[in-house]
Amino acid sequence: MEELVGLREGSSGSPVSLRELWGPCPRVRRGIRGGLEWLKQKVFRVGEDWYFLMTLGVLMALISYTMNFAIGRVVRAHKWLYREIGDSHLLRYLSWTVYPVALVSFSSGFSQSITPFSGGSGIPELKTILSGVVLEDYLDIKNFGAKVAGLTCTLAAGSTIFLGKVGPFVHLSVMIAAYLGRVHTKAIGESENKSKQNEMLVVAAAVGVATVFAAPFSGVLFSIEVMSSHFSVWDYWRGFFAATCGAFMFRLLSVFNSEQETITSLYKTSFRVDVPFDLPEIFFFVALGAICGIVSCAYLFCQRTFLGFVKTNRVISKLLATSKPLYSALAALVLASITYPPGVGRFLASRLSMKQHLDSLFDNHSWALMTQNSSPPWPKELDPQNLWFEWYHPQFTIFGTLAFFLVMKFWMLILATTIPIPAGYFMPIFIFGAGIGRLIGEALALAFPEGIVAGGVTNPIMPGGYALAGAAAFSGAVTHTISTALLAFELTGQIVHALPVLMAVLAANAIAQSCQPSFYDGTIIVKKLPYLPWIRSRKISSHRVIVEHFMNCAITTLAKDAPLEEVARVVTSTDLAKYFLVESTESQILVGTVGREDLVQALRAEPPSWTPGHPCLRDLLAGGCLIEPVTLQLSPETSLHQAHNLFQLLKLQSLPVTSLGRAVGSVSWVELKKAISSLTNPPAPK
């Protein structure tokens, strides 16, 4: 005992005793030290980026959780107020509507006053940024506060406004990643690099999705599908790492806060596992997918048209330009009045929160069969054990309320997307799809009350499975993604419907992709952001189109031997940002590019070192005007597909075309777009 005490004292007191303790085996000591050194090196070599990714994931999870927590408190206060205010209809109506109106107008006013970029989801803009366009200040960290505060208010307005969280979270995550990246490069004193930054942004988008849904797989895949057209496996791995850190932290926090026992999925379902669906039902699942595809086309068309209408209509656009909070308040008032529970809201299950909407729609019982003989009462307060009572009405039955819900939410959602507040549009679409699926599932359960008999065993139909497939198919069709199927499984924690859901999503996507641009592409088009379309035609003939056929031949080149008057004339008569610099007027051999501003500055400076007589551009360049080298050039024989791939992969804006070293043209997004559209709509033969 004394020895032990002595030892402990020795070890904590002076290092001499420790050294003595280990003294006898120097080889072991050296070995251990070497091993630790090696481990340290290994960890730090892989390190750097991994720490960054982990920080990003954990930070986003903290923000997401804190936001959920705050929103929960606000919503609870609203519920309490509504419950306690008494039976007067006027007071109840006021308490129901004033809350969201105030929150939404504050959200709109506050966020718009700080930054004009805070409205909407942000995904369309990010898509543009990731394709190589520079949108100034869009990723500035100063937008962060506005977006967070605005989004919290939007979400606190709850199911009345019916908006989600994904889009702004992706934007927030990308903002933080850009900020952390800048801090990192400043700290270690290295210059910034664009391709490294882009890598980070792609990963950050995945983290954004993953920390909202606690779904790392679909987070990564969804952000890939939405954001980019090409993806490197390296980014995908890093995305998984960061998304897993985020999702784990997000769920861990709710365990620590005693909200749940252990880490589970967000919208846990309890579908029958042994025979979840019968073989013939596959047909109905695919049909449901097709219906979702058609409805999504209608939705996308109406949404885009209405967004265009709002932009062009004189009254509304003036209102939006001068007083955004007023427009927001008016729209919120309309939405809140319709959802007032004792009024029309009775048929919209409007007392349910968005989470409860999903929970109830994914219920594994068939409401149609349960209400065939007995009708449950409409409880005065929401019954948390039987959320689905909200969907039942004695006269309308559940079919009436579900159909009414779909019809009303269709235009209410479109109206809500025009409000200039930070908000996501994925979750409402997901719930809408679940509604479509539930309606069809209930109809099937009623049509085949004994279930579909296959192989001698009867299995009742589970409308919840159809709700799951509908949610995945509709949200997949609207966003043109397939990973929503995986998201549905990760959210519910059950994968028993794997094949039918995937088939529904594929059917919905086939219809939506061939008829309408996706929700995000549609917004890009309406907002007139630059974008590069896909080559949809995969015909062999499209591979024969070469750069020569569509390049811009009318390029302005500056020759090194051009007299300064000529240079000044070119600079004043055109407004390009960059000019191609060629060796001489005669040879036209491409040397590099030179910036317009540099030229203008150099022209104004007029240093005295010029050759007497006829000063030419060469003297100007010798005077310190920077020539940027051309790192990549196309040939007239490069194919359209190759050029398109290059632009997409390397995030390019324009490339020079050279033939035998001579600059003969240039290709930019404009030319590519024209070439691609003439592939699908070939010009009429003359």
Added chain:
Amino acid sequence: MEELVGLREGSSGSPVSLRELWGPCPRVRRGIRGGLEWLKQKVFRVGEDWYFLMTLGVLMALISYTMNFAIGRVVRAHKWLYREIGDSHLLRYLSWTVYPVALVSFSSGFSQSITPFSGGSGIPELKTILSGVVLEDYLDIKNFGAKVAGLTCTLAAGSTIFLGKVGPFVHLSVMIAAYLGRVHTKAIGESENKSKQNEMLVVAAAVGVATVFAAPFSGVLFSIEVMSSHFSVWDYWRGFFAATCGAFMFRLLSVFNSEQETITSLYKTSFRVDVPFDLPEIFFFVALGAICGIVSCAYLFCQRTFLGFVKTNRVISKLLATSKPLYSALAALVLASITYPPGVGRFLASRLSMKQHLDSLFDNHSWALMTQNSSPPWPKELDPQNLWFEWYHPQFTIFGTLAFFLVMKFWMLILATTIPIPAGYFMPIFIFGAGIGRLIGEALALAFPEGIVAGGVTNPIMPGGYALAGAAAFSGAVTHTISTALLAFELTGQIVHALPVLMAVLAANAIAQSCQPSFYDGTIIVKKLPYLPWIRSRKISSHRVIVEHFMNCAITTLAKDAPLEEVARVVTSTDLAKYFLVESTESQILVGTVGREDLVQALRAEPPSWTPGHPCLRDLLAGGCLIEPVTLQLSPETSLHQAHNLFQLLKLQSLPVTSLGRAVGSVSWVELKKAISSLTNPPAPK
């Protein structure tokens, strides 16, 4: 009634009555006809490729199912023979060993006699092909029969040889895709296009994985991760479509054959759903992942070393060169003798088939707790209800058998991979990982017999969950993929362990990727196939390396004005396949490339139309020698990252480097490899 009959007769009889019937509403008629026309156009526009993909999926599913069916019959016959042959040990031993030895030697002899490409999994070769290298005849359809017959025999040898199906199936699928593509282009009379072919091959690889495991999600992701470094979202969608068709058809066939009630997953588990694991267990899951990572490094190292040893050892390589079936038979005899059930096989659970291995390892009970007080008997015949009895031994307990299983299978698997037969190596690795997980899970269950208490509720530990995580982590580490986590969920039909499994896989991958090349890369290295390494260093400094630093400056150019003697001298003194053609010896401006064979032919022909006096290369070219245009060229200022990206994305072999139009160098895989390796191991300062 009569009217109806009349109508029906009319409608089926003559078209006149139909026209009369619709006569009154020509607008509706026109509308319907227009609509149908539109639909037809839409379907056919999207069409073409989709039909192709569907055919591919369905074909592969049919092949996979038929193969499984045949294998099942052969295995059943073997079991019957072994059971009925009597109690004589010699006879039983012979019946146990002769079967696999005969099958494996036939598989080896038959497939190798038809084509030398049929051995192994084929994934390393496909990886090389997809990166742009042409391996002659590797995708020829004539290899198909050899591969199918060989693989059937290999798999029929069962758990004795312990090999899988994935790799060869990917190869088969790609073969069929290449064949269908050729038939298609021939049928419609279009010329073949390389980039379109590549698209098809990527999709086909996904179909191969999906039809083996009936897992479309992980099929697509696994093939992307294994095959390529960049992928386009377009390919990923097409992959999903084809993989879903394949997986659906594959499962549909087993429903039609009354093997199961409805479409379910292959290795269904029944883990506890409400609290599948406690929070503190996450730590053990990550630790399990780390252990799997370390074991995988050991496995990869030993496997590569042994493969190298087999190639270099005089005796074995001579045996393999002269008599492959003999080597195969010898190896099979060793493996079969060890797994003889009354002998050592008693401790290896060798009576279980590979499917039963997985089913038993994923069992949701804890064997350690169940055998603590009572010991189950070793049944004379396999008990299909209690497969896990096979893992129990009264003296050794389950820990002894599991540990023995792992130690023996470690080297048996390495031995099996050297047998030159068509075989997949993924499934055995997956089972091996499940064994590691089970061992650790059982140890934990014994260490914490009351479960881990969290939040006042006790939850017993499920070793099956660890087996799942171990399988995903070990197979992920060996193949350097993350999608094995998803595969584990799709195979078992449960996703409750989503986060812990993903974290285990990430931990295993972090260790394996930083220490060893993947299984497939290792095989590529040992087989000396060409490959382009990744840029693992993501340091900012790596972005500053430009083409000028590493390009090959010693290029051979042919000037148009070079005299023919000079051309002949160059052609005979060098053995390049292509020469850079420049405008003149003085200007060195790059015009294009010209093939060596063309040149040789033209030089031999010596047409009479040459200019008298000094005939030069220009005359030769005018005589019909083809100049290939340069579609893409690098500049000396292009960065290494950009060049690497270009090579990977566009599947290039080499590119010319030009400066001011002059050919100054070239970059090929060789230069890139050198530059990449000098990034990680910078040359010592002089």
